[in-house]
Amino acid sequence: MIHKFSMNGVNVVMDVISGAVHVVDEIVYDIVDSYEEMCEEALVVKFADKYSEKAVREACEEIKELKDAGMLFVEDDYTNVLDMVGKRAPVVKALCLHIAHDCNLKCKYCFAEEGEYHGHRSLMSAEVGKKAIDFIIKSSGSRRNLEVDFFGGEPLMNFDVVKEIVEYAREEEVKYGKNFRFTITTNGILLNDEIQEYINKNMHNVVISLDGRKEVNDRMRPRAGGQGSYDVIVPKFQKLAESRNQTDYYIRGTFTRQNLDFSKDVLHMADLGFKQISVEPVVGQEYEEYAIREEDLPAIYEEYERLACELYERHKEGGEKDFNFFHFMIDLSGGPCVAKRLVGCGSGTEYLAVTPEGDLYPCHQFVGLDEFKMGTVFTGLEREDIRENFESCNVYAKEDCKNCWCRFYCSGGCAANAHQLNGSIFKPYKIACDLQKKRVECAIMIKAKQFQEEC
Amino acid sequence: MKHVKTLNTCMLKNTLKKGGCGECQTSCQSACKTSCTVANQSCENK
Structure with missing residues (x-):
């Protein structure tokens, strides 16, 4: 093919x-x-x-x-790889810890329903966090590298617990021969020098949230009182990015139907000095006014192309204006193996989310959906049927994926999006697929242009 | 070749030989959290 x-x-x-x-x-x-x-x-x-x-x-x-x-x-004879993958003992190697089901922003598109995740406001206790660390160590088999993301809501609203969990994990990793890599995702409102220093010392990666231009950001990401967040967070984010030498972080934004000219938002962030940028399409039901519709696709394709051409030029010039765009990064020679590409993100199997109460879900986007609750950090996994369902959800198990040219680049897309939009983790969300394909083409175009220059 | 220039020499098929150790990063943990991007990740078993 x-x-x-x-x-x-x-x-x-x-x-x-x-x-x-x-x-x-x-x-x-x-x-x-x-x-x-x-x-x-x-x-x-x-x-x-x-x-x-x-x-x-x-x-x-x-x-x-x-x-x-x-x-x-x-x-195509990769279906036999599935046997190899299937024979691996089940392990958990990544957890998303919902440190706070509470937020000091009221983002309109939040899948966590403005931070509360279909439930009441709550904060994770250190006890639950430590149990989560015990759980992942116990469930990780011979895997050495383990990932823990501090997520929310807004994790800085419960930062003392974050510190306690990190300290505990550092003690335990030595005992069990593991290597924890921590990530924190924050909206920046509570960021200060002390927290920045702690993050730089302890977090492998930081994801900071900004949607781009002030008017775009403040429309979708207002504070609890309705005022914008841009002016408060941008200077803090600039300082944080610089203090990390402009690596090992992403400034992450969401674009919606209301800013289909999102390349301007990406370039705005680049012009603010950020070098690691990720901006993605919102995921939402069609009735939401901000949701991307099928009819928007041609305009978004053009926008992606415009951004890719600009990025190529900036790479070529180098220097101050150059930056990385996460979704146009592609590793054509040393990328992940076929096994990884067939099974994708590992949600529900290798990757689980933990609520403040210690409940386990297939990923952060399934949190609060009772039918997906898989167990707790106290009892372990109790719903083997859910795990098996996610394990069987590879690119060859999806009708729309098995003959798609993009299947080894997207690995079948996001199970949570598929469930949310189509009611089945086996039925990918078409708009996300169309956009993913365009991004892969853009990424390869940049590589091809660079390659032509070298020839 | 006059008409074709091949961009990548290390092909997907070759990864079968060393693949599947599972030490690599979880795709969703890095920068997205709402979409699955795999092709831009690196192999930890080089």
């Missing part, structure tokens, strides 16, 4: 199964679709108006060479 696209003056042909990516000229781009169905003679006739016989034969020869080398039209 192949996928081809043309963007910003480059023609790309991807072999989906081998992962090979080729930059091709116009003639190969034109004939590659027909190559498997037609003989060379027929191709010469078909393209006689556009290309000489010699050129078509030459292009066919190169396509054949790639096919013989296993870099084009490769057959």
Whole structure:
């Protein structure tokens, strides 16, 4: 199976199964679709108006060479990898700790219902947090690297408990030969010098939330009293990013139907000095006025292309204006293995969320949905059926994924989005798929342009 | 080749040989939290 696209003056042909990516000229781009169905003679006739016989034969020869080398039209035999993955003993290697089901912002699109997650306001106790650490150590088998994300609501509203959990985990990791990597996600309202210093010393990664331009951010991310958050958080975030040498953090935003010109928000953040930027489409039901609709897709595609072209130029120039955009980053040579690409994020299996009360859910977005409660940190996993359902949810188990060219780049998409929009973790949310595909093409276009320069 | 330049030499198929150790980062933990992006991650078993 192949996928081809043309963007910003480059023609790309991807072999989906081998992962090979080729930059091709116009003639190969034109004939590659027909190559498997037609003989060379027929191709010469078909393209006689556009290309000489010699050129078509030459292009066919190169396509054949790639096919013989296993870099084009490769057959899919990855289903046997699933047996290998299935035989691994179940482990948990990442937890999302809901340190606070409370928030000092009232973001309109919050999947946690403005921080409360379909429940009442609550804070995690140190006892529950420590039990969560015990749980992951016990459930992680021989995995050494374990990830814990402090999430909310707003985790800085319960920061003393964060510190207590980190301290406990550091003691325990030595005893059990583990290596904890902590991440914290914060809206920045309560950030101060002391907290910044602690974060820099203890957190492997920090995710800070900003939607971009002041008017865009403040419309969707107001404070409890209705006033905007931009002026309070931006200076703190700039200071934090600098103090981390502009690495090991992401400034993360959400774009909605109300800012379809979101490339301006990304570039605004870049111009504020941020170097690690992630901005993603909102996920919401169609009746929400901010939700992305099918009809918005062409405009969003254009916007992504505009952003990708600008990013390519900034990479080329280097210096002050350059930055990384998370969703255009792609590792074509050292990326994850096929096994990882088949199973995706690991929600419900390797990755679980813990509520302030210690309840376990498949991920942070399922929290509060009773039918997905899998157990507690005190009792362990009690719903093996839920775990097995998520484990079986790989790209070959989804009708929409198994023949999709993008399946090894997105690994089947987000189970929570699928459940929220289509009522099944096996039925991907189409708008997210369409946008993901566009982002992958943009990412590859940037790589292809850079590659052309080097040649 | 005159018409084709191949961009990546290390192919997906090759990862079968060393794959599946599971030490890599959980995709959703890094920067998104609302969408699954895998292709931009790194392998920890190089």
